[in-house]
Amino acid sequence: MEERYKVITKHVATCHATVDKFINQYSNCCSEGCAYCCIQPIEIVDVEELPITDFIDNKMDDETKRKVRINVASWADYFNEFYNDVGDPEAVNKAFRELVDRDKVPCPFLIDNKCSIYPVRPLGCRAHVMRDTPNLCRQDGLREAPEEIKQIRDAFLMELTKIPPTSLRYLPVALAVPLGLGMIFKPHRIPRLS
Ligand code: SF4
Numbered sequence: 001m002e003e004r005y006k007v008i009t010k011h012v013a014t015c016h017a018t019v020d021k022f023i024n025q026y027s028n029c030c031s032e033g034c035a036y037c038c039i040q041p042i043e044i045v046d047v048e049e050l051p052i053t054d055f056i057d058n059k060m061d062d063e064t065k066r067k068v069r070i071n072v073a074s075w076a077d078y079f080n081e082f083y084n085d086v087g088d089p090e091a092v093n094k095a096f097r098e099l100v101d102r103d104k105v106p107c108p109f110l111i112d113n114k115c116s117i118y119p120v121r122p123l124g125c126r127a128h129v130m131r132d133t134p135n136l137c138r139q140d141g142l143r144e145a146p147e148e149i150k151q152i153r154d155a156f157l158m159e160l161t162k163i164p165p166t167s168l169r170y171l172p173v174a175l176a177v178p179l180g181l182g183m184i185f186k187p188h189r190i191p192r193l194s
Contacts, residue, residue, distance in 0.1 A: 005050060007163070008047050008050050008163060009050055009051055009054070011047065011160075011162075011163055012047050012048055012050070012051050012160065013051065015123070015156055015159050015160050016120075016123070016126060018156070018159075019123060019126050019127055019152060019153075019156045020126060022152045023126065023127060023129055023149065023152060026129065026131060026146075026148070026149065027131065028129040028130060028131050029129075029130055029131065029132060029133055029134055030129045030130060030134075031134075032114065033113055033114065034134050034137070035106070035110055035113050035114070035115075036134060036137035036138045036141045037128060037130075037137050037141050037142075037143075038106055038107045038110045038115070038125075038141075039100055039101060039104055039105055039106055039107065039141040039142075040097065040100070040107070040124075040128075040141065040142060041093075041096060041097055041100055041170050041171075042107060042122060042124045042125060042170065042171040043122075043124060043168040043169065043170055043171070043190060044122040044123075044124065044168065044169060044170075044171050044174055045122070045123065045157070045160045045161055045166060045167075045168060046165065046166060046167050046168075046169070046174070047160060047161075047163050047166070048120075048122045048123065048160065049169075049174045049175070049178075051120045052117055052120045052122070052174075052175060052178075053175065053178040054120075055117055055119065055120045056068075056117070056175070056178060056179065057178070059119075060116065060117075064111055064116050065179070067111050067116075068108060068109055068111065068116055068179065069179050069180070069181060071106075071108030071109070071110075071111075071172075072108040072172045072175065072176055072179055072181060072184075073181060073184065074108070075105065075108045075172045076172065076176065076181075076184040076185050078100075078103075078105055079096075079170075079172075079173075079185060079186075080184075080185065080186045082096065082099055083096050083186070083188055084096075085186075085187070085188045085189060089189045089190070092189075093190070097142055098142070101140070101141055101142045104141070107171065107172075108171075108172045109121075109171070109172075122171065123153060123156055123157060123160060124153070127145070127149060127150075127152050127153030127156065128145050128149070128153070129145060129149055130143075130145065130146070131146055167190070168190045169190055170185075170190065172185075173185045
């Protein structure tokens with residue numbers, strides 16, 4: 001394994017494991033099979049792409065891979081039609097998220113209501129838990145996590161980005177090429193996580 005690849009994989013795994021440890025200190029109402037929040041257009045730090053790609057290549061079964069490919073291609077069709085990259089990136093991202101929420105467009109990696117990349121899911125997914133009730137998530141899949149959880153996410157975003165170069169991309173955009181789908185997304189700008 002190439003040295004830089006090893007360093008990145010270890011760095012991401014350490015960050016993710018530490019995030020999990022912090023998050024697990026909080027009681028929460030999230031459980032397997034509950035995926036109301038998996039409609040969010042998740043952004044990932046570039047270093048998180050490697051472990052996910054590796055997982056898809058070496059651990060994901062062919063049938064799941066086939067379903068994910070179909071989902072990513074269909075997510076791309078939606079994105080290319082409705083993502084309107086004009087103006088302030090924060091406002092553009094907010095408008096797109098609201099549209100995705102309105103249309104209930106699931107994350108392409110959600111297969112049979114379960115995350116198909118769960119062990120290597122990105123920070124944005126790990127650091128998103130709720131402490132009250134899933135009923136509120138059903139009504140609003142985009143609702144914000146509690147402040148203390150967001151603070152953990154932001155702290156680990158800083159930690160993850162210690163290995164340059166750093167950029168954010170939407171999860172399906174980042175994984176389209178490794179999934180053998182080529183460049184299927186129109187050009188766009190990604191705002192920083194807030
Ligand atoms: S990557 Fe997994 S946890 Fe994150 S939104 Fe997609 S299905 Fe949900």
